[in-house]
Amino acid sequence: MSKSNRSQNISFFERVYEVVRQIPYGRVTSYGAIARYLGTGQSARMVGWALNVCNHAAIPAHRVVNRNGLLTGKHHFGTPLLMQQLLENEGLIIEDDRILNFHERFWDPSKELSSLNKFCHNTKND
């Protein structure tokens, strides 16, 4: 924990997975939003790359698109249409590789999770 790790033992990738895993069903977010939530707003590229390395089934990578709502990462799934199908399965409408009503479906972790942090103490409250 001297060079790569700045504050935590887990890697930057691990943090990405944690955030992506918390994306609600039927919602989507952007690489930049995740990167911003992690504190490195300019390293949006690494977010996508993290998903590319992991390929975990538990990580809904299909819910992560670019800021335009374009399925830029669809080519990294099993089939180019898999990502679109997964999103459509969640009630999203995809047209021309773009998510319709993206603004409404957008889920910003730095915003949503930030709000939760203020009230997250309720989890311990019992």
Next chain:
DNA sequence: TGGTTGACTAAGT
């Protein structure tokens, strides 16, 4: 040890 890459983003032309 250092240069290249990349599922991005913002700004410029």
Next chain:
DNA sequence: CACTTAGCCAACC
């Protein structure tokens, strides 16, 4: 309004 350029940061070779 669409394409081009540059910046960015961490992993990889």
